[in-house]
Amino acid sequence: LVWLVVCFVATWVGVWNVGNYAHLGGLLFGFGVAAGWSLERGRHAALTGTVLASATILLATFWRPWDGAWVAWKAYGDHRRGALAAAERGYLRSLELGEDPSWVWRNVALLRLASGDEASARQAREALAEFDPDEARSLADAERARAELARALEQAPEGVEASLAQAELAIFDWNLERAETLLRELLRSQPEDPRILTELATFVVFTKESPSRAECREALALSEQAVAATARRDPAALWALGEAYFLTGDRGRAVRTAEELRALLVASDSLPSDFEDLLARYRAEGD
Secondary structure: OHHHHHHHHHHHOOOOOOOHHHHHHHHHHHHHHHHHHHOOOOHHHHHHHHHHHHHHHHHHHHOOOOOHHHHHHHHHHHHHHOOHHHHHHHHHHHHHOOOOHHHHHHHHHHHHHHOOOHHHHHHHHHHHHHHOHHHHHHHHHHHHHHHHHHHHHHHOOOOHHHHHHHHHHHHHOOOHHHHHHHHHHHHHHOOOOHHHHHHHHHHHHHHOOOOOHHHHHHHHHHHHHHHHHOOOOOHHHHHHHHHHHHHOOOHHHHHHHHHHHHHHHHHOOOOOOOHHHHHHHHHHHHO
16 A cells, blocks of 8 residues: 555656556455455445446446547557548547647548548648647658659559559558558469569568567568569568568577678668668667
């Protein structure tokens, strides 16, 4: 009990951020269970209250419309599925509930851009600029990049090129389910095309949120096949391979692949400025 009070005080004064209400809930739950088993009078009331409290907690695990973070998370899920109208409603509701306006307005701008409403997207970017001018400028660059992707899609011939362009545009618009569907359909029709192998592996290791171990192993197999098919000369395939090694726990091969990729990028004078950070991450995790 003393420690609970210390934790509340530490959180209130900003020294330490503790989940105090979770701890308080655990205390009350334990008290209710103990009372239900030990009291002679009030036992049934204690057990009934504990069961009702437990049911409320379980319900709140899956449904919390008063919680801005939960509403924002649900909106993000709708965004990833391509349900843009529902996602926008959720984002704006989360804003009313106190969610980070920079994050919300950036997502709303991207969402409106994906739906083709450039005027509304511009309004969202202007709202974002009030909270984070740098992010608003970055978003303007992203809008130009999307316009280039859209033009490339219009000019792409039918077949693999058009489907890859559609998948890339879907990834940009966060419609990740559609992007993965397109890439897997391509893989089924062209299982040895190194472009498709590389794109799907890259999607899994860099874009897909929290890929499973099985998906990481699949990405490793795809990227190994792509690297072999391109005689280890395709930077994108090597990049996906290094990350796949890293995610499957083979830190040594991740480092060696990243070093091989760095040599290839240096030779073509296209080494990104932050590449050393990636290599340092692989090395640090390996140590």
